[in-house]
Amino acid sequence: MLELRNVTVRRGGRVILDRVGLAVAPGEHLVLTGPSGAGKSTILKVALLFEPADEGEVLWDGRTVTAADQAAHRARFLYIGQKPLPFDGSAGQYLDLPFTFAANRARRADRAMQDRLMEAMGLDPALRSSPYGRLSGGEQQRLTIIQGLQLERSFCLLDEVTSSLDQESLEAVVRYFAQDTARTVLAVTHNRQWLDFGFAEIALESGKLRRLP
Amino acid sequence: MNETMAISIPALILFSVMLVFPVAVFRHLQLRLTRDLIVSMLRMAVQLGLVAVYLEWVFRLDMLALNVAWVLVMIVVATGSILRQSGLSWRRCLRAVLPAHLLSSLLTLAGFLLVFDPATLGSARYLVPLMGMVLGNILRSNVVALDRFFSDLRANRDMHIQYLTLGASEAEAVRPFLRSALRAAVGPQLGTVATMGIVSLPGMMTGQILGGSSPAVAIAYQIMIMIAIFTAATVSAFLAVHFARKAAFDPFGRLDESIFLRRP
Numbered sequence: 001m002l003e004l005r006n007v008t009v010r011r012g013g014r015v016i017l018d019r020v021g022l023a024v025a026p027g028e029h030l031v032l033t034g035p036s037g038a039g040k041s042t043i044l045k046v047a048l049l050f051e052p053a054d055e056g057e058v059l060w061d062g063r064t065v066t067a068a069d070q071a072a073h074r075a076r077f078l079y080i081g082q083k084p085l086p087f088d089g090s091a092g093q094y095l096d097l098p099f100t101f102a103a104n105r106a107r108r109a110d111r112a113m114q115d116r117l118m119e120a121m122g123l124d125p126a127l128r129s130s131p132y133g134r135l136s137g138g139e140q141q142r143l144t145i146i147q148g149l150q151l152e153r154s155f156c157l158l159d160e161v162t163s164s165l166d167q168e169s170l171e172a173v174v175r176y177f178a179q180d181t182a183r184t185v186l187a188v189t190h191n192r193q194w195l196d197f198g199f200a201e202i203a204l205e206s207g208k209l210r211r212l213p
Numbered sequence: 214m215n216e217t218m219a220i221s222i223p224a225l226i227l228f229s230v231m232l233v234f235p236v237a238v239f240r241h242l243q244l245r246l247t248r249d250l251i252v253s254m255l256r257m258a259v260q261l262g263l264v265a266v267y268l269e270w271v272f273r274l275d276m277l278a279l280n281v282a283w284v285l286v287m288i289v290v291a292t293g294s295i296l297r298q299s300g301l302s303w304r305r306c307l308r309a310v311l312p313a314h315l316l317s318s319l320l321t322l323a324g325f326l327l328v329f330d331p332a333t334l335g336s337a338r339y340l341v342p343l344m345g346m347v348l349g350n351i352l353r354s355n356v357v358a359l360d361r362f363f364s365d366l367r368a369n370r371d372m373h374i375q376y377l378t379l380g381a382s383e384a385e386a387v388r389p390f391l392r393s394a395l396r397a398a399v400g401p402q403l404g405t406v407a408t409m410g411i412v413s414l415p416g417m418m419t420g421q422i423l424g425g426s427s428p429a430v431a432i433a434y435q436i437m438i439m440i441a442i443f444t445a446a447t448v449s450a451f452l453a454v455h456f457a458r459k460a461a462f463d464p465f466g467r468l469d470e471s472i473f474l475r476r477p
Binding site for chain 2: 045048049050051052067070074075077078079080081082083085086087088097098100101102103104144147148151
């Protein structure tokens with residue numbers, strides 16, 4: 001279970017997060033909403049220890065996470081950022097990328113799983129041989145989601161992952177996460193359609209978090 | 214060997230009248246570079262004048278220790294210039310860039326020993342100009358490599374975060390940035406190598422021919438120095454970025470902004 005306790009983040013004299021407390025229970029499906037620049041992405045980055053909190057702490061299962069256990073802590077999460085990232089190589093190589101890292105060498109890319117995920121996200125598995133750089137932003141974004149999903153991390157931190165998607169692929173992606181009850185999901189979004197798929201809403205306003213009924 | 218015709222100082226001053234043309238271009242385009250031009254030219258004249266005095270002594274005494282000391286001075290000055298041009302903090306990055314230069318210089322010197330015997334290489338007439346050319350040329354590639362590495366890293370922070378959460382080690386997570394930095398730093402040099410002699414008549418060769426060497430001798434030197442420059446540029450750019458990476462991240466794997474003089 002992930003918990004942020006009394007987290008305060010100040011940037012350039014401005015308080016972005018003001019003693020924020022957040023506990024996400026396993027299996028919960030949440031969307032984090034709020035105006036642009038309110039600090040929604042910052043919450044995800046604080047949870048992953050990529051953004052230092054000026055005060056407060058990040059806990060996992062009740063224990064404070066420190067620099068010493070950052071690698072193990074980050075390995076619990078699937079994190080996907082808001083824009084597709086650059087990559088030289090084919091879409092297939094992009095999907096296989098996590099397995100080239102020493103930490104994941106014990107596992108191998110599973111083609112059947114990749115094909116299944118591509119179909120679930122509305123992508124043609126034949127896309128695998130196309131150069132990643134030539135694909136559309138929406139296709140790259142869905143490949144990035146699939147790339148992370150292969151690692152079977154139990155907690156998804158999604159930062160505006162549907163902003164570059166058309167209506168059809170947006171629904172495919174949201175539906176996938178909605179149906180995946182084994183995973184915990186915390187998704188930052190401006191798009192209220194996530195709520196139609198059963199996600200509960202937390203709103204961030206003026207540095208304070210509020211769970212909406 | 215024929216002595217090269219000396220250029221007298223009055224002749225040099227007369228020649229500097231040429232600069233009215235760039236000044237005219239600046240005026241015409243309202244570029245406001247005239248002041249910079251005058252300052253830069255004067256700086257060059259003063260620096261080269263001082264170096265000439267110093268080199269007269271280095272050449273006259275021609276002691277190995279003094280020659281090596283001069284090369285070390287060049288390495289330190291080149292390092293300082295790289296840090297300044299890349300906007301990196303001296304305090305944080307000196308220990309990254311200086312060892313990169315020392316190691317690549319040692320490698321270059323070892324390479325020169327395949328061609329020259331140690332006594333020849335150690336003499337001021339060979340050591341100082343050869344190492345001067347190598348160091349002068351690797352400066353640019355180091356600045357480009359460091360600049361590209363850190364600007365890409367700052368612009369694609371999400372990519373770095375994503376790689377780290379996917380399980381990449383710190384070294385694996387910066388590999389794409391290291392790759393593009395090296396490509397930017399040494400790629401254009403390969404282009405220069407490929408067009409050498411056709412598009413550009415290289416400085417060293419020109420100097421030797423003016424100094425009275427036969428073109429055949431001058432070409433052999435030019436080929437050797439191009440290999441030395443390219444090798445040293447690649448190795449030092451790689452090492453500089455590699456060492457700088459170690460200084461650039463905090464224990465959480467986050468880019469530490471205090472290594473930059475200018476904040477974003």
